[in-house]
Amino acid sequence: MKFHRGVKQILSKYILESIQRKMMGTLLLVMMVPMLIFMLISTYISRGTVESSEISSNLSRMELSKSYLEEQFHSYNDLLFAELVDERLVPSITTENNISSTGAFNTQTYIKDKLFGLYNGDDDIISVTLISYEDDRLYQVENNDFFINHYFQTQIKNTEKTAIFDVNTSNHSFTFARNIFRFEDQKLVGKIEIQVSFSLIDHIATNLQSNGEEEILLLDKEGNTVYTLNSMKLRKNISEEILSSSMKANDTNYITKDNDYYFYQNLMGGQIQLVKLVPEEVMRVGAIYIGRTGIIILLISILLTILLSILVSNQVAKPIVSLSRKMDQVGENNFNVQIETRRTDEIGHLQRKYKEMITRIKDLIEKDYKREMENRDAQFLALQSQINPHFLFNTLQVISGMALKNKAKDIYEMTQKLAFMFRYITDKRGDLVRMKEEVNHLNNYLYIQKVRFGENLSIQLFVDGAVKEGLIPLLTLQPIIENSFKHGFESKLEKAELKIDIQMVFDEIEIAIIDNGVGMSEQILAEVREKLIFDTDTQHRSIGLRNVNNRIKLYFGKEYGIEIDSEQSDFTKVIVRIPYRNGSELSEHFINRR
CATH class of the missing domain: 3.30.565.10 (Histidine kinase-like ATPase, C-terminal domain)
Known part of the structure; x- marks a missing residue:
């Protein structure tokens, strides 16, 4: 009984005696019922197959992208292999000591055409390099220019007969290289290499990215980002975790970190990893449908709120509407509106306070208007007392002319220098000037x-x-x-x-x-x-x-x-x-x- 009486007293004091709180309680009740229904439905729908289906879809797309990318990578290997069977390639990079000048020129022309053929065969190729170990020469096509340089052998030659794949982190590219062996004795005589930009996967990454908030990246075997579609780099700890997960047996090919999903595939024997970052909100796309349901429920709630407002408007909202219209008139600078103040509840209190506020505003406007007129008068007097810099410059010129006329050369020089200083300071110019102008001004000052x-x-x-x-x-x-x-x-x-x-x-x-x-x-x-x-x-x-x-x-x-x-x-x-x-x-x- 005491508890019941305490609750009744609280309701009577803080809710029933206040029309504002009564309206608030009623409207909140109408809004809370559908909101609770919405929360129950969203909780139920969120449990299910949404996440698993999204994971399965992304894994399938990653596997397809991996197959296509490795096919693209191996196509560059095929280009190099095709060059190895060229019968003129090996003789062209062997020693030229016994070749005539004409023969040497023809050989270099052939090498140049061969390298340019490879370079122009693909827009993503950055450079093509041919190295001759016998005559220590390096032939290279880069930026549409052909170079011949002396080759310094600073490391032991790799004698592999298979393709050599490497990742260049500094300029976001990769290289394919193949050693060249002489047919007769299988002696290693050179190497041919192409450098390709990772931009070749732009269209693949774009197709793999199904949402603008997803990120597509390539990591090297140290976890460094060598390619990103949207200029995004993974944190070091996440990169290391991806690399660690990719080495495990029976790998699921994805990890979760900070509620985000990271899908990955090893490429080129694990030398690079294709990574797709999918934020949590993208994975749980089913929330969109829940949101639509929530919108419908909210619309119903709004409709119920409007109907309820109509029912109580005669008792509560009508004086508020009337006061709002009076406020609009005041907003149009009409301070002579008549406001009723007979009510004794919160609305009556609001009407009285608003009427008092209008009276104070009128007084403040009159005071501010007078103060503004006084400020304008003071500003006008201040403007009258200002000295025009150009007038000062012209006056100094007149003084210097008078000094020269009276043979006061020192005074003339002094006023001239001072006049030039004023001109330099007051002339309209840009933020920067030439050094010689600044030095001329400095000479006048000195x-x-x-x-x-x-x-x-x-x-x-x-x-x-x-x-x-x-x-x-x-x-x-x-x-x-x-x-x-x-x-x-x-x-x-x-x-x-x-x-x-x-x-x-x-x-x-x-x-x-x-x-x-x-x-x-x-x-x-x-x-x-x-x-x-x-x-x-x-x-x-x-x-x-x-x-x-x-x-x-x-x-x-x-x-x-x-x-x-x-x-x-x-x-x-x-x-x-x-x-x-x-x-x-x-x-x-x-x-x-x-």
């Missing part, structure tokens, strides 16, 4: 600093002529060198020395900037280096360096950028490495064309 420091500053600038057309991010050099003046020379009493060396090193541009400034302590140097690597905050000379370093890595890759070394009271050295990219070869999107 001129101003030279005038500033006078005889207390020595500058050495060397630019390798080979780098002038190379590309560099805009404003790379000035921020780095500006650090030397800002941090290195400001408190230095003796003569300041700055050395800038820009030269080509192999296929890269290396920029070395060395100053004899105050340098950095080991702690500060470590902080700056950490900033360049991990982009962490620091108070020392790295804001400009970090910006330049990040831009270099963005444009050219993470292997390029800035290196820095320093000793306190001695020197600071900054090395910038970027790849050489010729500016004349890039589009207008990347460089400035003026």
Whole structure:
């Protein structure tokens, strides 16, 4: 009795007194009944022959694919065997010491035609090679080119008379080779070999793949992936497990791992394995039919829910629909809607709160509108106070003209250099500029600093002529060198020395900037280096360096950028490495064309 009363109290307090919970309970009841039926049916149907039939089907298809693939592989062996019975092949690769120049040319022409015949006989053949052991020559056709090279015998010759099959993991191909023996004395005189891409099985793999989520692969005898249809590689532990299973007697030719199925077949005496990965969801295709049944049940449930909603709409849903329409009107910026608030249940509470919310929204809109108008006025005043960079450039030009007119050559030179710097910075250009433009800008900057420091500053600038057309991010050099003046020379009493060396090193541009400034302590140097690597905050000379370093890595890759070394009271050295990219070869999107 106590339990019964406790349940009744809970139902009365949390369900019966709330119209929202009453509707929720009723609708959930209608939905849960068919869902329970669906779960029972799906559980029953899932048990059965779906999995076994799929396994049997995949095993049969794998066996057929194995037979066809081995037939394809052996067809290349037949091609080589056909060449061994060519009566002119053996004489053509024996020593040519006693053959005339014309005869040697005809022999090479015959070998060339023979190899090209094999090479062009199949689109999947990568190369054809003929080796002569007597005259140590290697004849090869590859990429539609014919090569003759000296052959260095670095290993003991294989004297087998059968075909030699090998897998090349590095370029996803395999080779068939046959030794060539002289008819008269059966002496080993050479070898002929063809290299074939595993792409020859593309159409077989496509036919074997019955679903887009399945994967087709070939593994070598070490478990490495040598071919994949969808650029997928097996994990090492799975590859090893497949190889281990393939060596067992009475093998089932499939394993399961992480609920996925791996079907396999040994090819070419176990030197390669054909593997098909079938995900669990693909294997249990019967779930599709279960899903259709579930959809039907869900549709019935939805229909029952609609009918139930119609029955209770007069008591519950009607005020909600009315409130929804009021919300639509508010959504169209009509804040003068009339909302009834006479109800005392949850819907009445919702109506009252929504009316209060509309009132607050109206107040907020009025306040935001006033604030926006004030912001616009402030922005207009700020725009009025901005200085146009081109106006500043033109003004500097006028000042330099006045200085020249009054024979103040130093002032003229200074304003000219400053004007050119402003033009370089403010001109619209691409992200990358030619090195010679960056160096011209740097010369203008160094001129101003030279005038500033006078005889207390020595500058050495060397630019390798080979780098002038190379590309560099805009404003790379000035921020780095500006650090030397800002941090290195400001408190230095003796003569300041700055050395800038820009030269080509192999296929890269290396920029070395060395100053004899105050340098950095080991702690500060470590902080700056950490900033360049991990982009962490620091108070020392790295804001400009970090910006330049990040831009270099963005444009050219993470292997390029800035290196820095320093000793306190001695020197600071900054090395910038970027790849050489010729500016004349890039589009207008990347460089400035003026």
